[in-house]
Amino acid sequence: MTNNRALLNPVLGFFVEELETTEDILIPQNPLDRVIGQEHAVKMAKLAVKQRRHLLLVGYPGVGKSMIAQAMAFLLPEPKEEIWIVDNPKNPERPFVETWIGGEADRGKDIGEILQADKIPPEVAVKLGFKCKKCGTLSSSLKIRCEICGEEKVGYDDWKATSPFRDLFETEMFNSSKRRGKVNRIVPYIRKVNGKQEVTVYEQIDTDPLKASVRVLNQSALEELRELEKSRPSKVLVPLKRKTFLQATGASETELLGDVKHDPYGNHPDLGTPPYTRVVPGEIHEAHEGVLYIDELPQLGYLQTFLLTAMQDKKFGISGRNPQSSGSSVRVDSVPCDFIFVGACNIMDLRLILPPLRSRIQGNGYEVLLNSTMPDTPENRARIAQFVAQEVVADGRIPHVTREAVQELIKEAKRRAQIIDGKNDALTLRLRDLGGVIRMAGDLTLEGESPLIERTHMEQAIKLCLPVEEQIKKEFGSFERALEKELALSQQTMNKINYPENYQNQSLYG
Structure with missing residues (x-):
């Protein structure tokens, strides 16, 4: 100073x-306080971040469109989910997708039955922290006391089971040192099925008892999970530590949507590269939980349709996009891509944005015209x-x-x-x-x-x-006069080359 x-x-x-x-x-x-003269756009950008809405910014070049998009990412919290690709031993060309939430793996999520807390045995609901052991009221497992009678609910140490079945379950769920993390609340339980006793594991997957909050794994499901977890190689597709702003301006189809690399050995089990290792995320996947910014949006062309699908489903599969590649037979379904989309374009290009994409932004976001003065x-x-x-x-x-x-x-x-x-x-x-x-x-x-x-x-x-146009105007008086002089000079040069006998005493450009 x-x-x-x-x-x-x-x-x-x-x-x-x-x-x-x-x-x-x-x-x-x-950063939004650094944006100059766009108070309305800044207000809408803050709303878009708070409510997770999409945004279309329309205006002349250089008025702050990209700056607003970057500033929006600054206001977002750190990503909480990490996306993994896991080998599928039974069908290697269909790898699994796993989502880690704060270090906790959502593994084998399609195995077992999903129930609400009121559909499971009462004593299990108590141990999972959903049910009050005194009055039986259901409430969030995050609440320490019952909202009705005030009785203290089961705490962490109370529901923590010492059953060897729990140890087995944890071993199958977290058998890789790469996947250390917080374990969901798990309660082993013996129930009768068709007159026979069967060990069943109840896993809390949501803290709200009225949602799909408990996964039930019977013995066959546990065996399936065990087989699934046996030596399952994997790789991180989208890391937890990542930027919340991703600019995809001018991206190609594979850059935007992801791809599967070619294996010159054609997926040979001994010589080839496993399919799961060749999966490449697109920018729509890397922008998960962040801001995906695309300037000159109409230049995407037909890719706008894929972008619309990703915005709508918040998931988009990755497949090999080169039909001549061995990766074309590999597909990973339902890869998360929950992002805030910020598109930008000039006024003259607005009509080139596909109507369905415009409709998606209007239905779940805002369109803003930026000021030029x-x-x-x-x-x-x-x-x-x-x-x-x-x-x-x-x-x-x-x-x-x-x-x-x-x-x-x-x-x-x-x-x-x-x-x-x-x-x-x-x-x-x-x-x-x-x-x-x-x-x-x-x-x-x-x-x-x-x-x-x-x-x-x-x-x-x-x-x-000064822009080149103004420099030309200053030098020649007008742009048209400069063009005329350049054409005349060009014609004179060609004449000297074609008919040198007429210009024997002159240099080529003299």
Whole structure:
């Protein structure tokens, strides 16, 4: 900071006249507070994160679409689920999918019968923590006391069984050192089936007694699970520690949806590579529990249909997508892909988005048109200053900017709003272009070994940072005149090549 005084907080508001340099400005911790001039879009983005809705951002390039999407991911909690691919010994080309929840494997979930807590023996429901042993009321197993009579329910140590059947079950469920984790509440129980006693295991799979909360495994199911768990090789498909923001802009079909690698030995049991090891996740799977962002959404073309299916089902199978590959015979069904989708496009491309995809976003999300300008007010001028400070910090190679240089950039922001958008008393929000001006000014400053970006540096950068079209207009008067001159020069050059006898005393381009 240039002086030992309090930093200017953009969230609380300040005026440009209060700062000496952009070093005086506090950069907000919340990335959504760094988005400039898009208050409505930021509000909808926060709602989308809170309610897990999808979002379509429409606007001109450089107004903050990708920044909003990245900021949304910042607000999401850390992922809780890890996805594994497990070998299927009976049918290797149909590997299993396992989901770990906070280190706990959801293994063999299709084995056994799923019941609500009121459909299991009362004493088992008590031991699992669903049922009050005094009044019999059912409630969440997370609640320590009964909501009706206040009696303390069965605790962790009370229901923890010492039966050898439990040990067997745990061994079958967690026989790999790679799968250490918290074990579900499990109660072994002997019941009569067709007049015979049978060992049955009840496993809590949900804390709500009114949901599919208990899995019942009889002896045949336990044997099936034992066979399933015997030496089951596996690999992590989507790790627990991962980013919550995934950008899939320009992704190919295999990158977006996943694939199965080719095995040159054709799945030979001795020479080939096991199918489960060749399964590759798509970006829709890697975005599970996070944000999947796709800019220029219409460029996906027919892949929009697959994206729609993934958004709708929150699961999408992985199969080999090259019909000439050995991986084409491998398929993994129902791989989780529960993500928040954020799509973005320009106004002119909006009509190219498939109507069913638009309908899906509208039915479970929001469509937002981003601003291209904001009113020229003292508050918004301070937001431009905030943007300058953020760009300096983000770049990391250019010095901070003086107040006078910031004011010069604000003038340029006003000029661009007039020229590009035809709005007076407004400031442009095409901030990516302004960011280029700031970096140019910083580079010019470093060339002169100045400690700060001064007004003169900013003025020079504004003159240099012109689009090529404006440079052509400045040089030739108009774009059309430049084209005419280029065509004439090109024709003259070809004549000199084809008819050199007419240009004996001239050089090729002279």
